[in-house]
Amino acid sequence: MPLWGPQLNLVKFFGNPVKTMLELHQSYGEVAAMTHNHAGWVFAFGAKYNQQILSDAQAFHNFAESPVPAPEGSAAAMLNHHLVSQNAGVHREKRRLMMPAFSKARLLGYAERASAVIERVAGGWPRGEVFDMRRAFFDMSLEVAMSTLFGVDVGSEVQRLSLLSQRFLELIISPGALLFPFRVPGTPYARYLVTCEELVGAVEALIATRRREGLGSDLLSALVGAEEDGVRFSEHELVGQVGLMLSASHETTAMSSAWAALMLALHPEEQEALIEDIREVVGDRVATAEDLDRLPRLDRVLNETMRLLPATPVLFYRRAQRSFRLGDHELPEGSTVLLSPLLTHREARVFPEPLRFRPDRWRDLEVGPYDYIPFGAGPRRCIGGGFAWQTVRQILVGALQRGRFEVPERTRVDYRVSGIIMSPKRGMSLRFAAHESPPRTARGIDGTLNELVALAN
Numbered sequence: 001m002p003l004w005g006p007q008l009n010l011v012k013f014f015g016n017p018v019k020t021m022l023e024l025h026q027s028y029g030e031v032a033a034m035t036h037n038h039a040g041w042v043f044a045f046g047a048k049y050n051q052q053i054l055s056d057a058q059a060f061h062n063f064a065e066s067p068v069p070a071p072e073g074s075a076a077a078m079l080n081h082h083l084v085s086q087n088a089g090v091h092r093e094k095r096r097l098m099m100p101a102f103s104k105a106r107l108l109g110y111a112e113r114a115s116a117v118i119e120r121v122a123g124g125w126p127r128g129e130v131f132d133m134r135r136a137f138f139d140m141s142l143e144v145a146m147s148t149l150f151g152v153d154v155g156s157e158v159q160r161l162s163l164l165s166q167r168f169l170e171l172i173i174s175p176g177a178l179l180f181p182f183r184v185p186g187t188p189y190a191r192y193l194v195t196c197e198e199l200v201g202a203v204e205a206l207i208a209t210r211r212r213e214g215l216g217s218d219l220l221s222a223l224v225g226a227e228e229d230g231v232r233f234s235e236h237e238l239v240g241q242v243g244l245m246l247s248a249s250h251e252t253t254a255m256s257s258a259w260a261a262l263m264l265a266l267h268p269e270e271q272e273a274l275i276e277d278i279r280e281v282v283g284d285r286v287a288t289a290e291d292l293d294r295l296p297r298l299d300r301v302l303n304e305t306m307r308l309l310p311a312t313p314v315l316f317y318r319r320a321q322r323s324f325r326l327g328d329h330e331l332p333e334g335s336t337v338l339l340s341p342l343l344t345h346r347e348a349r350v351f352p353e354p355l356r357f358r359p360d361r362w363r364d365l366e367v368g369p370y371d372y373i374p375f376g377a378g379p380r381r382c383i384g385g386g387f388a389w390q391t392v393r394q395i396l397v398g399a400l401q402r403g404r405f406e407v408p409e410r411t412r413v414d415y416r417v418s419g420i421i422m423s424p425k426r427g428m429s430l431r432f433a434a435h436e437s438p439p440r441t442a443r444g445i446d447g448t449l450n451e452l453v454a455l456a457n
């Protein structure tokens, strides 16, 4: 384990988590310390450590406290009452309470609402023009999430909730708020507290409307009505859980869709074959859930996209509840362990030629639950994974029924990690071409994305 320069690693890490992680892995192998304190920050790379850490939720807890201090009784404290900050028995109990909201029957209802939004939004994308696909998928996923999860279809309300949740996610890890957590007007911390108050107000209003108008088929209704063996969410907790769903649900979905669109544009034969499959199975109809299950090529493309470009490349900050061994190293209680889907997915033993985009590898690939973890693994695996998988497939089918993605010459795509999500840094300019137009796509791009994927050029 490196014993020099580790504090510097932490600063570098927050600047570019993916790059730092790749360098640490290359220099030090499977276990690398990022800080030099008694109970420091440690990276553990690979399926073996994923299993050790993720399967044992008793020994490794999620961070219970918010990164930026949340004064007792404040709106910020309310927003920190949710599944991600809960541990042990409480986490198990609350997760069970939430599971019916993601049942198969509920997912079918969400799919129906989502398809109406996707039809409208994709139908409005201008054919033959180059535009920012990061923005386009973001707006589409946002509208889908607001409609299916919260029953909100009014444009101004969608935008307000989106702005509040984005501002909240930025400020909760903003260095300014972390370094100076005092409510002095004009400071990031003061802005953070005000944003929390506005977000809580908005969530309370959503809950009140749902109660007044009667429960429906959306996720919010399922959470408001959730009950298991007499256990229900308290009013405060309901606000926190709904706030979490607001912030966890759409950007991950949007970026997974956007990365898949880019990979398809860069691999035109794969895209044409997929368009042909969609034509055969779905035609011009709105795709049903059964249609989606009859498009195995779509699953392969998505599996491969999420392998190479997982929406959450570094994750799973876990705090050890007792001392433990990691390989040859004995680590103390209180150590923070970080795991990485991105690095896990580059294991050549499981994924030969790991940097190549090869959807066909998924035809007969056998992967263990800790070899492939875009949605995590173990007792904290993404609870919205089924919904996200369904939504991304619906979005891609809706788009590919209307056109194809193309990369204009000299397109630059840099990646960045903001919060925990990996996205194209300055957007992603793609052409959305009509099926009838002659194909003209570049096979390569400029930019730092080339560090993560081996493209043809």
Ligand code: HEM
Pocket: 083, 084, 095, 149, 244, 245, 248, 249, 250, 252, 253, 256, 310, 311, 312, 315, 316, 317, 373, 374, 375, 376, 377, 379, 380, 381, 382, 383, 384, 385, 387, 388, 389
């Ligand atoms: C492509 C989209 C998505 C990706 C890649 C993704 C990824 C993940 C990952 C990797 C975890 C595990 C985190 C950990 O172990 O520390 C997670 C957890 C979680 N996700 Fe997702 N997610 C997606 C969509 C969603 C959606 C749509 C929702 C809600 C509707 C959601 C809600 C959650 C929640 C509540 C947890 C915490 C689960 C727990 O601690 O028990 N996610 N997600």
